[in-house]
Amino acid sequence: MTALLGKRIVLGISGGIAAYKSAELTRLLIKAGAQVRVCMTPAACEFIQPLTFQALSSHPVHTTLLDTAAEAGMGHIELARWADMIVIAPATADLMARFAHGHADDLLTTLCLASAAPLYLAPAMNQQMWKHPATQANLQRLQSRGVAILGPDQGVQACGDVGMGRMLEPEAILAALQQPQLLSGIRILLTAGPTREAIDPVRFLTNRSSGKMGYAVAAAAQEFGASVTLISGPVALDTPLGVERIWVESAADMLEATRYAAGLNDIFIATAAVADYTPKQVATQKIKKNNDQLVLEMTRTTDILVTVVKENPKLFTVGFAAETQNLMEYARGKLERKGVHMIAANSVAEGKGFDRATNALEVVWQGGSQSLPEMDKKLLARALMAIISQRYQQWKGMQA
């Protein structure tokens, strides 16, 4: 039995070359047990004939706003009420812009406005159009309304460009639709990676964090349906699909960016390895090696997690703990001291944890704990997000 068995899905198709892939998506959705009704924009009909979708879905395709065949002449309202979920694939830049701004100038956008069903968009467009601040702003706006964004993928595009903007393959869209969107509509803020503390214009102090764990948690949170903002120290990783990344360098930068964003979010997850000390003064010129010894005077950085907890009592907060010994004891200590709802503790003894593909976690909270054995950081991140979403929902229920 599949998660889509019996689900009533409106498949919206807007006008992009990827529209041809939606024929296969229709077939896969029906094979997974869903009932599918197809709605096409006029531009989509230029790329592929409605007849193809009529044959595949065994139902007439909807293309016009005022439908004389509908009971009250309002096909969009009937379809909007009928749908358990609306999936738009491909979702062009224009479709995203129109829906982000609440337009209702064709059947598909009107249908989206008229429906309370969960909405999934699989964007497809030229890589430059995807990167454009206007599209990214529309993306943010849609995500903040709880719209789930599936993809896009990167690779060679129909126009010959290479980059982000290809529509996800139909199989990947199907897989994403079958996953539970436990955190749909929830906003998650994360910190990840190391910080760099400048000594002089060419030197800095940092640590071994690669950002892999934090980026995997960000990607998993996005898969769970959350809209995700990632405040990242310097790392050599691509931004996970659909995640907004903010670059920072020092612990002070990370503190400032995090304090600014925290109040806009529901959950804060601190995976970053933040410097605990920073040079008291940064030399304005490159330090010359005139002496045998160099003494650096250091000062404590502000604890970002503690600050965020104090300033945002309505935020659900998760800290990480990197320990070389007494993992559980120190993790419980940090849970109390930092005032967070959960701590995910990892052993960083003997080269573990930092800058590796795998990790293991002991997740602790008031009155409970769960061990997640060593596995790939992507899988581990999903398992951690499952615990976080469960505990968050429970905590939220207690607040009501």
Ligand code: PMT
């Ligand atoms: O990036 P990878 O190579 O994949 O490695 C992953 C990791 C080992 C870095 C990660 O899993 C991890 O353990 N991150 C937390 C590392 C750490 O700094 O732990 P800590 O015990 O020093 O700090 C406890 C918590 O306080 C952390 O959530 C940390 O982000 C936060 N903190 C610490 C200091 C500070 N000034 N501000 C903070 O917010």
